[in-house]
């Protein structure tokens with residue numbers, strides 16, 4: 001029977017958008033931008049500006065908070081002994097390059113994984129940038145596949161189980177219905193449990209019905225749904241629910257971080273209004 005799972009997704013469009021945001025803010029080399037990303041960035045400027053001046057919420061600022069905070073937590077994980085990092089849905093982010101360049105003497109393996117089309121885009125950009133590091137690998141992966149070469153199970157099976165291992169995803173979880181993403185988390189928790197230490201670090205956007213500007217947030221959600229031509233569901237309604245959700249999928253301990261509390265000590269952009277996403281560290 002032919003598989004209904006596709007290895008292509010309109011969500012990849014948003015990878016071009018965030019890719020441009022990283023370039024614009026000097027977090028990626030300019031060769032990592034695409035015309036598509038630039039068009040999406042400037043196309044959404046007016047809405048982001050109105051949201052910023054009217055309610056103090058700014059998507060670009062939140063994306064930068066997210067990106068910098070995940071960087072910080074990856075660096076902490078390396079300080080704690082992690083030597084294998086797998087960034088799924090890495091898109092056009094250059095975190096892999098940054099991490100390896102900032103730890104140039106260390107024995108770290110950094111694997112970036114995404115859908116085939118995005119991997120092809122990224123490969124061209126890495127070549128253009130002249131980036132080459134034998135500790136870096138770019139490979140195809142589809143989180144919806146539970147077997148075969150594109151599955152996370154296969155990818156993790158190629159790694160050293162005796163090493164502390166970190167899986168990252170950024171900008172992925174809310175593009176899937178809760179049951180689909182929980183199925184993936186359950187598979188991931190199981191696959192990571194055979195490692196000496198397996199950790200999953202990611203961001204999630206919960207329903208913020210008690211946020212002072214909940215109706216405007218709903219409008220932004222609809223805009224992203226229009227661009228990606230699919231629903232972008234918000235998951236859970238509280239930190240406790242997020243923690244319970246992850247632990248219910250088999251992670252032994254999930255810690256939910258409110259970026260507004262964590263970033264006080266970091267040089268990351270801030271907003272007057274509470275931020276909308278959470279960062280989760282889940283131990284297998």
Ligand SMILES: C[S@@+](CC[C@H](N)C(=O)[O-])C[C@H]1O[C@@H](n2cnc3c(N)ncnc32)[C@H](O)[C@@H]1O
Nearest residue numbers: 011012014015018089090091093142143170171
């Ligand atoms: C919003 S982008 C985020 C990219 C990058 N992490 C960043 O923050 O710039 C979402 C990414 O998810 C990838 N993606 C979508 N569906 C996927 C799937 N089923 N498996 C793996 N990656 C997927 C897309 O190709 C895209 O690169």
